[in-house]
Amino acid sequence: xxxxxxxxxxxxxxxxxxxxxxxxxxxxxxxxxxxxxxxxxxxxxxxxxxxxxxxxxxxxxxxxxxxxxxxxxxxxxxxxxxxxxxxxxxxxxxxxxxxxxxxxxxxxxxxxxxxxxxxxxxxxxxxxxxxxxxxxxxxxxxxxxxxxxxxxxxxxxxxxxxxxxxxxxxxxxxxxxxxxxxxxxxxxxxxxxxxxxxxxxxxxxxxxxxxxxxxxxxxxxxxxxxxxxxxxxxxxxxxxxxxxxxxxxxxxxxxxxxxxxxxxxxxxxxxxxxxxxxxxxxxxxxxxxxxxxxxxxxxxxxxxxxxxxxxxxxxxxxxxxxxxxxxxxxxxxxxxxxxxxxxxxxxxxxxxxxxxxxxxxxxxxxxxxxxxxxxxxxxxxxxxxxxxxxxxxxxxxxxxxxxxxxxxxxxxxxxxxxxxxxxxxxxxxxxxxxxxxxxxxx
Amino acid sequence: xxxxxxxxxxxxxxxxxxxxxxxxxxxxxxxxxxxxxxxxxxxxxxxxxxxxxxxxxxxxxxxxxxxxxxxxxxxxxxxxxxxxxxxxxxxxxxxxxxxxxxxxxxxxxxxxxxxxxxxxxxxxxxxxxxxxxxxxxx
Numbered sequence: 001x002x003x004x005x006x007x008x009x010x011x012x013x014x015x016x017x018x019x020x021x022x023x024x025x026x027x028x029x030x031x032x033x034x035x036x037x038x039x040x041x042x043x044x045x046x047x048x049x050x051x052x053x054x055x056x057x058x059x060x061x062x063x064x065x066x067x068x069x070x071x072x073x074x075x076x077x078x079x080x081x082x083x084x085x086x087x088x089x090x091x092x093x094x095x096x097x098x099x100x101x102x103x104x105x106x107x108x109x110x111x112x113x114x115x116x117x118x119x120x121x122x123x124x125x126x127x128x129x130x131x132x133x134x135x136x137x138x139x140x141x142x143x144x145x146x147x148x149x150x151x152x153x154x155x156x157x158x159x160x161x162x163x164x165x166x167x168x169x170x171x172x173x174x175x176x177x178x179x180x181x182x183x184x185x186x187x188x189x190x191x192x193x194x195x196x197x198x199x200x201x202x203x204x205x206x207x208x209x210x211x212x213x214x215x216x217x218x219x220x221x222x223x224x225x226x227x228x229x230x231x232x233x234x235x236x237x238x239x240x241x242x243x244x245x246x247x248x249x250x251x252x253x254x255x256x257x258x259x260x261x262x263x264x265x266x267x268x269x270x271x272x273x274x275x276x277x278x279x280x281x282x283x284x285x286x287x288x289x290x291x292x293x294x295x296x297x298x299x300x301x302x303x304x305x306x307x308x309x310x311x312x313x314x315x316x317x318x319x320x321x322x323x324x325x326x327x328x329x330x331x332x333x334x335x336x337x338x339x340x341x342x343x344x345x346x347x348x349x350x351x352x353x354x355x356x357x358x359x360x361x362x363x364x365x366x367x368x369x370x371x372x373x374x375x376x377x378x379x380x381x382x383x384x385x386x387x388x389x390x391x392x393x394x395x396x397x398x399x400x401x402x403x404x405x406x407x408x409x410x411x412x413x414x415x416x417x418x419x420x421x422x423x424x425x426x427x428x429x430x431x432x433x434x435x436x437x438x439x440x441x442x
Numbered sequence: 443x444x445x446x447x448x449x450x451x452x453x454x455x456x457x458x459x460x461x462x463x464x465x466x467x468x469x470x471x472x473x474x475x476x477x478x479x480x481x482x483x484x485x486x487x488x489x490x491x492x493x494x495x496x497x498x499x500x501x502x503x504x505x506x507x508x509x510x511x512x513x514x515x516x517x518x519x520x521x522x523x524x525x526x527x528x529x530x531x532x533x534x535x536x537x538x539x540x541x542x543x544x545x546x547x548x549x550x551x552x553x554x555x556x557x558x559x560x561x562x563x564x565x566x567x568x569x570x571x572x573x574x575x576x577x578x579x580x
Contacts, residue, residue, distance in 0.1 A: 069533060069534075071530065071534060107534075109533075109534060121536055123534065138536065140536070142536060146493075146496075147493030147496060147497070148493050150537075152536065157535070159535070163531070165531075165535040166530070166531045166534050166535050168534075169530055169531065169534045171526070171527060171530045172527050172528075172530040172531040172534065173527065173531075174527075197537065199492060199493055201484070201487065201492060201493070201494045203481075203484075204481055204483035204484060204487075205483075206487055206492050242487075242492075244483055244486070244519070245519055245520075299519070299520050299524055300519055300520070301515060301519055301520065301521060304524065332521045332523075332524065334521065335521070335522070335523055337521070337523065337524075393523065395522065395523035395526065398504075398505035398506060398522075398526070399505075399526065401523065441526075441530050441533075441534075
């Protein structure tokens with residue numbers, strides 16, 4: 001039974017939320033939103049021909065209570081496997097197989113203001129990739145009693161890192177694919193709860209504090225099976241200090257995974273029955289997971305950089321402890337910006353040595369075998385990866401950007417390293433990823 | 443590789459990031475109650491959506507307007523694309539909305555006359571509407 005454990009793909013499986021209707025719904029939603037956008041451009045163009053006075057009136061009249069906006073991205077690319085298994089995939093790209101369907105998406109946002117202080121917002125996203133769940137990303141009521149304070153309640157996104165809450169809005173960031181080492185898929189960003197933001201001016205600088213609290217309860221893929229996972233006491237705080245061109249950001253988030261059933265639970269239970277409690281604790285699938293981040297960004301007319309260092313501390317076996325970081329440095333020339341990125345992740349999982357005696361009982365022998373096999377798979381499934389990227393962004397017209405990116409990704413030997421499969425023993429996976437993207441907002 | 447080098451060289455030599463920066467600007471508001479002095483950094487923060495003066499609403503010119511380019515270069519200190527990316531993050535994370543975009547200087551002047559809480563930037567040689575005061579000359 002234990003031999004069926006598939007820890008290799010745990011991160012992708014745990015992280016990719018999907019509903020049983022996803023395959024049916026996603027393409028339909030995507031087509032509908034595309035059709036809506038095409039129709040939506042007609043009145044926008046008509047409005048653009050109005051006189052400034054007409055447009056001012058139109059924008060200032062009572063219809064302002066309802067605002068629609070949106071974003072989209074068409075991303076195409078392919079990987080060239082330079083070492084390791086040629087059948088592996090990275091960011092869902094296959095070797096030498098150009099695809100537009102992995103990261104393309106379209107999103108719509110509607111803001112309905114009840115008053116100047118009270119607003120209802122909804123944001124829906126349709127992904128072209130069937131592995132990503134399409135549907136409502138945000139649905140919340142916000143209350144803004146004054147210019148400094150905003151509170152939100154409803155379905156929100158957790159602002160783990162600099163761009164976690166706008167990860168679908170490619171126009172908002174420089175890269176085509178945000179560094180995998182920092183922007184981890186398995187950190188489910190949706191939650192149901194509250195968020196409070198407060199901004200305070202300090203002479204020339206600004207300080208912002210943001211707090212989140214809530215819970216997560218949804219189906220995610222665990223060991224290849226759709227499993228309901230519940231995370232309670234999901235909480236976090238973000239501290240941001242903006243001083244001119246510099247933005248410094250500190251964040252901490254944690255949650256308690258308390259209801260998930262995986263095949264690893266059975267292994268843990270059998271270890272407890274056999275009296276190996278310490279070993280059983282290693283395969284714990286319930287407990288606290290926390291993330292910490294330090295980030296600093298600089299933006300000027302000519303140069304920019306963006307540095308993020310994160311740490312994951314996990315009590316559960318399906319997520320490794322890890323330290324990761326990314327640095328992006330760029331140069332602006334009018335509507336063009338050229339950038340280089342380096343990202344790295346180091347993972348660590350404590351696995352106790354196998355102390356199950358052999359030759360005493362066939363059941364213990366089998367338990368020992370499964371323990372060794374599972375331990376090896378856990379170690380091999382760690383995501384240790386180095387990435388080097390070079391990219392170009394061209395904002396060729398207002399609200400549209402064209403991007404090109406070449407990146408080399410080198411996995412650690414014997415580690416899965418964000419690829420779809422672990423390499424053979426003693427080998428390492430590495431790929432070169434070529435991508436282009438059209439990003440827009442409206 | 444040689445092609446990449448040539449492209450980079452062309453980009454660096456054929457463009458200038460400071461186009462329009464020499465234009466003189468006034469940051470103005472139509473209210474005597476906001477006659478405090480503001481630093482350039484504070485003006486920047488206001489136009490990036492930070493609540494610095496209670497109830498004050500910044501108005502900017504639409505993308506591509508040469509006066510807006512000059513303001514971005516002198517005050518915001520970022521390229522248009524970086525500013526647009528910033529506002530995309532603010533809008534779609536529900537943090538704040540970008541300032542109202544006027545199509546022309548004339549529209550800015552009309553808005554200044556209509557609403558006492560509007561703060562805007564106009565070219566230095568633009569006649570000021572009645573009641574409008576200059577907060578900063580840039």
